[in-house]
Amino acid sequence: MTIPLSILDLSPISSGSDAGQALRNTIDLARRAESFGYHRYWVAEHHFAAGVASAAPAVLIGQILAATDRIRVGSGAVQVGHRTPLSIVESFGLLDALYPGRIDLGLGRSGQRSKEAAAAPKGPRKEAFEKDGLLIPAAFDFSVLAASPRFAVYQRLLQQPAAVAPDFAEVVDDIRALIDGTYEGARATPGEGAKVELWILGSSAGQSAEVAGRLGLPFGANYHVAPASVLEAVEAYRAAFRPSQVLDRPYVIVSADVVVAPETAAARRLAAGYGLWVRSIRTGQGAIPFPSPAEAAEAPWTPEDAALVADRLDTQFVGTPDEVAERLRVLQRVTAADELLVTTITHDHGDRVRSFELLAHAWGILPSGG
Template sequence: MSRLRDVPLSVLDLATIGSGSNATAALRDTTELARHVEGLGYHRFWLAEHHGMPGIASSAPAVLIGHVAAATARLRVGSGGVMLPNHAPLVVAEQFGTLAALHPDRIDLGIGRAPGTDQKTARALRRSTGTLSAEDFPQQLTELMGYFDGTEAVTAVPSPGTRPPVWLLGSSGYSAQVAGLLGLPFAFAHHFSAENTLPALALYRQNFRPSAVLSEPYAMVCAAVIAADTTEHARWIAGPSGLAFLRLRGGNPGLFPSPEEAAEHPYSDVERMFIEDRASSMIIGDPATVDAELAELLDDTRADELMVSTMVHSNADRMRSYELVAELAGRSVSV
């Protein structure tokens, strides 16, 4: 029996804009995907926050969360996450208080401490000329929670009494420790920081203090997964992911490339090494391969929940990948 049957399955989506497409089509695909995975029995559908990246349409997660929640019926919809240094806590409280009022018991507020963008963009988001630092995170988080609890001098309507579940997101040990000390659920970004996964989860569990939210630790791990009916096809549709990250590292992000573009790119030896290194933390293959590697990840991390992120050029391939993972987990399919 697959290890995947033991944990809830969730989705992280970035509303990827593929070459030859546009933001309207990408957002329509994300909405279609959300409906699809709801029918597959997935538990959550989170949207990431990215800025200044032509190949990613999820720059305004609160807006997109509202749209996706309205287009679905049971799925929990949330942020994976809101990068708190980029925003005034009051605005975040108002946005997510409104979302929670519109969609009771279906909204998650995932919070990250890194700006996740360059300083120029971060200053434009905050409309501040002051130095922005992730080290201000504890104070910002305390202020944000205060708006929901009604303990701040300013009232963030309609936030009091509508606080959605708050998660801390991380790719290192800092947020893991904060999440543990505050007794909050923790989501780790294994998909881009695999080397830090086990140390961060250990810190979270070691530092955990029971709270009104949780009596014991609850950890979710997000993995990059590309499943297909054959390993050959999985590797083919995974090719663009490497090229996209190569361009991003070179300061030249663009639309998400097609498999043909990725196959035709004249890679240098150094570029191939970079792509191979990144692919080593991804789970790519046919159902048997994906099942075995996800089982190993779950056993190693002792994760309470698995979040899957699948970045491919074709929405049909993306939906098929989530179908295969759901089938491995024994979820009932009603799409």
């Protein structure tokens, strides 16, 4: 059985372009995704990145909803460490009031998670291994980024002075109570009664997976950001799962980075800038504008650079439609995912659109001739 295929879009800014063009590309891609048969279209939330324009999910979601007719649109994910539950519920309640029944509200633990990473004790590094054909690489140490001087600047700009993000479980409980109309002494308008689909997204077997399972909510696991811990995350979610009014069984969506072209060599050329882009993130400068294949070919690259981004490069699915579809089937089989969420970055917008179209054909959601 073919499971649903959905899209996560970061609104990437290509070298030589700007945020306005990146956002127009996102809206165009969402229209195309709807015609290609994709189930959902999610946008990310990123800050302080010269190469990513998706800084305000609710605003961008509204633009996408206005340009499409049927596809579900949502956040992957709202960073709850930087917003109050009321502001989140009112923003997404407003969207639901205008476009009822099409909104996914994905929540992520950024803020709390970053601080925990900086303070966490260092355990032994796990070696890479394969499970039934799926590579599980050695984990990247995110505490290096969280401990950088830039991190303190970012936190100061993202939060009010002396503000402390509450516990993630408390935030989720408040959001649910405001939507359900059960929050004592307060009501959200718009927001109360909104028919949004609530999701929890996570990169590890930590609190996000536990909260999603305990509350009986659907869970998103990141193979594209944290491939080393994807199996632990989905296992922790399923172990914690309790049936709810939302779900009677666990529901998992798993993400993957993909680039598809008619020929393998062409796909690899389109993906050539990915290593430079990931390196820029992991060295603390923030995502750079995505390089062209020619720029990537001329850029300096060291063995240390390769080691820094190896887990991401080795788990990016690059190739022909059939090659990428087969690797996605392996990912689905090993994680038992109910749905897959694919993200693609290329320098040229047309190549990105074509990648999603070719994959839709290979996955069977876009019939031949469609």
